[in-house]
Amino acid sequence: MATAGSQTSGEYISHHLQNLHVGEGFWSLHLDTLIVSGLLGLIAFGGMMLLARKASSGIPSGAQNCVEMIVSVVNDQVKDTFHAKSDLVTPLAITIFVWVFLMNAMDLIPVDFLPLAASSAGVEYLKVVPTTDPNLTFGMSIAVFFIMIAMNLKFKGVRGLLKEALTVPFGKYLFPVNLLFRIIEDLAKPISLALRLFGNMYAGEMVFILLAVWMGASYWWVPAGAILSLGWALFHILIITLQAFVFMMLTVVYMSMASENH
Amino acid sequence: MNINATLLGQAIWFALFIWLTMKYVWPPLQKAMQDRQKEIADGLAAGEKGRQELAEAAEKVNQELQNTKEQAMEIISQAEKRSGELVEEAKNHAKVEGERIVSAAKAEIEQEVNRAKEQLRTQVASLAIAGAEQILQKEIDANSHADMLKRLESELG
Numbered sequence: 001m002a003t004a005g006s007q008t009s010g011e012y013i014s015h016h017l018q019n020l021h022v023g024e025g026f027w028s029l030h031l032d033t034l035i036v037s038g039l040l041g042l043i044a045f046g047g048m049m050l051l052a053r054k055a056s057s058g059i060p061s062g063a064q065n066c067v068e069m070i071v072s073v074v075n076d077q078v079k080d081t082f083h084a085k086s087d088l089v090t091p092l093a094i095t096i097f098v099w100v101f102l103m104n105a106m107d108l109i110p111v112d113f114l115p116l117a118a119s120s121a122g123v124e125y126l127k128v129v130p131t132t133d134p135n136l137t138f139g140m141s142i143a144v145f146f147i148m149i150a151m152n153l154k155f156k157g158v159r160g161l162l163k164e165a166l167t168v169p170f171g172k173y174l175f176p177v178n179l180l181f182r183i184i185e186d187l188a189k190p191i192s193l194a195l196r197l198f199g200n201m202y203a204g205e206m207v208f209i210l211l212a213v214w215m216g217a218s219y220w221w222v223p224a225g226a227i228l229s230l231g232w233a234l235f236h237i238l239i240i241t242l243q244a245f246v247f248m249m250l251t252v253v254y255m256s257m258a259s260e261n262h
Numbered sequence: 263m264n265i266n267a268t269l270l271g272q273a274i275w276f277a278l279f280i281w282l283t284m285k286y287v288w289p290p291l292q293k294a295m296q297d298r299q300k301e302i303a304d305g306l307a308a309g310e311k312g313r314q315e316l317a318e319a320a321e322k323v324n325q326e327l328q329n330t331k332e333q334a335m336e337i338i339s340q341a342e343k344r345s346g347e348l349v350e351e352a353k354n355h356a357k358v359e360g361e362r363i364v365s366a367a368k369a370e371i372e373q374e375v376n377r378a379k380e381q382l383r384t385q386v387a388s389l390a391i392a393g394a395e396q397i398l399q400k401e402i403d404a405n406s407h408a409d410m411l412k413r414l415e416s417e418l419g
Contacts, residue, residue, distance in 0.1 A: 023267070030268040038275050045282045052290040057297030064294075071291050090292075091284035099279055135265060139272030143280075 009213045016111065016209050019133060020125040030133055037130035040102045045095070070098065074248065081252045084155060084259035089252060092147065096140070097248040103130045104201055104240030108233055111208045131201040131243075134194065141190035144251050148189070151258035164261070189254055193247060200243050204236050387415050 007015070019030040048067055055064055074097050078090045106129045118126040130136045152161045165182040166175040208229065215225035391411065 019268075021266075021268075026266050028266045028268075029271060030266070033268055034271045034275070037272065041275055041279045045279050045287060048291075049282060049286040052287045052294075055290050055294035057294050057301055060294075060298075068291060068295055071288070072295060075292075088280075088284060091288040092280055094288060095276070095280045095283045099276075133268065135268035136272045138265065139269040140276050142269070143273045143276045 009216075012213055012216070013209055015125065016115065016205075017127065018125045019127050020123060030127075030135060032126050032128070033130045033133040033136055036106065036128060037099070037103055037136060040106070040130075041099050044098050044102055048098075070094075077249060078252050081249070082256040082259065084256075086151075086255070086259070088147070089255050092144075092255070093248045093252050096144075096251055097244050100131065100140075100197065100247050101240060101244035103136070104244055106130065107201060107204055107208070107236055107240060110229075111205070111212050129201055129205055131197055132205050134198045137194035137198040138190070140247075141194035144193065144254065145186075145190040148186075148254050148258045151255055155259040156261065160261070189250075193250055197243050197247055200239060204232075204239055207232055383415050387411055390414060 020032040021028045021030050023029055047063075051064055051067055055068075060068055071094055074093050075090050078093050082089050109128060111128075114128045115126045127133065156164065166172065166178055168178060169181070170178055211225050211229045211232065215222050215229075
């Protein structure tokens with residue numbers, strides 16, 4: 001396959017892991033991540049917006065039914081977990097679930113399709129699955145982190161938040177320990193959110209790439225590789241849904257923890 | 263893993279999509295779903311109410327029917343009683359009437375008899391007087407013999 005040309009396996013793999021980027025150092029942008037995630041989001045949320053505008057309480061059409069089903073599943077989860085009143089949490093959870101799911105689902109497009117199409121159009125690098133870019137997962141999880149802090153302040157106020165940070169879990173005499181624990185706990189949240197999604201998707205993508213390399217080594221391997229790829233893709237349907245759900249669910253849990261007093 | 267400004271770009275995308283969902287996607291969908299839930303709940307409640315009303319109506323009809331039957335029975339029995347009474351009354355009436363007629367007839371007969379007796383008496387008295395006149399060839403003065411005539415009359419009676 002891709003190794004049929006002058007590429008070695010190592011080159012093939014690193015080519016696949018290379019983002020299309022502009023700029024240097026910190027101020028460089030991964031265009032592929034930004035464009036793919038942005039397009040997916042615009043299509044999904046734009047579509048849902050158009051649909052929601054026409055949404056009626058009558059018998060729902062197919063598309064409305066589908067969106068309502070997803071949205072109400074998410075809303076049920078939010079209602080089970082998050083008990084305070086907020087106009088933000090359900091839309092936040094819907095956004096995360098739908099967006100992350102779609103971005104993860106890019107994984108199911110065979111690894112070489114879009115990069116080959118892009119390179120024939122003159123674009124050298126293309127990393128199709130945006131969630132394999134830690135910039136995206138950290139971008140989302142840090143945004144969630146700030147929303148969480150805002151929630152804390154909204155429901156507890158500055159005094160309440162400080163009191164909680166200083167006195168929980170060991171009481172007021174051990175306030176330095178409490179504060180340290182709290183900082184570690186809160187910092188661990190966005191980091192674990194981001195790394196979990198990134199790690200899962202990166203590893204999944206890696207398996208597809210390795211299978212492609214293997215199949216590229218000899219035509220003899222193609223049938224077995226194709227079957228394994230198919231199997232991994234089927235299994236991945238579970239992973240992408242699960243990871244989207246986990247990211248959403250943990251976000252809701254963090255919001256719930258932020259809104260409730262211990 | 264190279265972290266760069268893409269992170270900021272992604273955060274902006276994320277914020278934009280959250281805002282879109284919060285503003286334009288979730289509220290109308292939520293409203294539509296809640297409205298539908300309410301409509302369905304109302305419909306079910308109306309159906310339940312209708313069923314209940316039907317059952318109540320059937321119950322009422324039954325009761326009404328029962329009442330009517332009872333009333334009819336009562337009316338029939340009353341009518342029977344009344345008719346019995348009427349027959350009894352008519353019997354009594356007829357009896358009384360018959361007795362009255364009989365007694366009236368008896369009284370009349372008695373009166374008739376009395377009158378006939380009276381007539382007979384007077385006729386006998388006058389016959390006796392006429393006979394006595396014939397015998398005495400002399401007119402009897404009715405006034406001067408009134409006492410005697412009266413006595414005669416009463417003896418005849």
